[in-house]
Amino acid sequence: MQAIDTKNKKSVIFGLLLFLLLALFVINISLGSVYIPAEKVLKWLVGMGIEKEKWHNILFNTRLPQSLTAAFAGAGLAVGGLQMQTLFRNPLAGPSILGISAGAGLGVAVVVLLMGAINGTALSAFGVFGSVTVTMAAFVGAMVILFMVLFLARKLKNNAMLLIVGIMVGYASNALVGLMQFFSTKDDIQAYVVWGLGSFGNVSWEKHQVFIPVITLSLLASLFLIKPLNIYLLGENYAANLGLNVKRSRLHILIVVGMLTATITAFCGPVAFLGLAVPHMTKNLFKTADHSVLVPAVMIFGAALALLCNVIARLPGFDGTLPINAVTSLIGAPIVVSVILRRRRLVD
Structure with a gap:
């Protein structure tokens, strides 16, 4: 009887999270410098059209791709963080813990900072070409570290x-970036700093042709890692005794997390704290360590939290859009501090 009640409770929580995700998605598309009523947005989403061509252009070309980026990035980072925390049995591990985000930053630094240092021309002067180059450089840098x-x-x-x-790889990458900043032009340093603040608004429909399929395939692959992740909870030695190929399963986990981190960092910049905070929030909400519950739950929770952060970053009254890392850090940092304090109380 108690098992049935627990199952029903989890189903209700899942339902509420899905409703929250849908609501935040609609709010993201509705809010902005031009307000579009939510009922108009819902009709437009189901294909009923919209009376103002201006509204259609805003929804289709700006707000819908940005909202999809936030949702997919939040889901990917949350799943990556959960897998890293389970694999390393470390509650403070995140998807960037292996230096992959730092590798993306190094790739961007090479094309943004060195270009200005060599020929004195800021990459931002190249418009769309510069944006595509930055994304490719971030992805290449992240993949180099991933293969390492x-x-x-x-x-x-x-x-x-x-x-x-x-x-250590992360520290070395950051040291090289620091050296390049020292010899770079002011415009290039500013461009690099802006990229490092993160944004969900730079992924166009053309970039989504790569972004969404890679994230979707990586998230689906995460579902096949649920069983080894549950076994990892028992410890590496015990997992090996149960017949789990530890090396192979670890490699599979690292590939999935690496692809998620590399892709999201390349397209959105190094988004902070979502991968670190969401797994803890989800575990506290569902009161379980079972990854058959946690993996789909963190996908939904991560997507919803990223959409919430995106809404806050675009609230009326701000001049333009706030850096997404400023919002995610304000939400994530207190959660990480609470985890540290809770673990200290358990030790004491």
């Missing part, structure tokens, strides 16, 4: 050693 991590994962048996190597 995957190579080391086959050599290192200990997850703790792999974690330390990933952190």
Whole structure:
């Protein structure tokens, strides 16, 4: 009887999260410098059209791709964070813990900072070409670090050693970025800083042809990792005794998280705290460690929280749009502090 009540409770929470996700998606499309009534947005979403051509252009060319970007990025980062926390058995691990985001930053620094240092021309002067180049450079930089991590994962048996190597790779990447900033022009440094603040508004429909399929395939692959993730909760040695191929499953997890992190960072910049905070919020909400519940739940919760952050960043009264990292950090930082304090109380 108690098991049935628990199952019903989780189903209700799932339903509420889905409703919240849909509501925030509609709010994201409705709000902006030009307000469009929610009922008009809903009719437009189901294909009933809209009376003003101006509204259609705003919805289709700006707000819909931005909202989809936020939802997919939030879901991807949340799933990546959950898998990293389970794999390394570290509540403060996130999808960027292995230095993949730092690799993306290094790739961007190479084309943004070095170009200005070499020929004195800021990459921002190249318009659309500059934007595409930045995205490609971020993806290449992230993939280089990902392949390095995957190579080391086959050599290192200990997850703790792999974690330390990933952190050191991040430090080394940031050191190289610092050197390039020292020799760069002011315009290029500003362009790099703006990219580092993160944004969901830079992914056009053309970029979505890559962004959405890669994130979708990675999220689907995460569903096939539920069983090994649950076994990892018992510890690496116990998982091996149960017949789990630890090296292979670890490699699969790293590939999925690496693709999610590399793609999202390349298109949106290094979005902070979503991958770190959402898994903890979801675990507290569902009161379970079962990944068959947590994996789909963090997808929905992550997408909803990213949409909420995007709404806050575009609230009326702000001059333009706030950097997304400013909003996610304000929400995520208190959650991380609460995790640390809770673990300290358990130890004491």
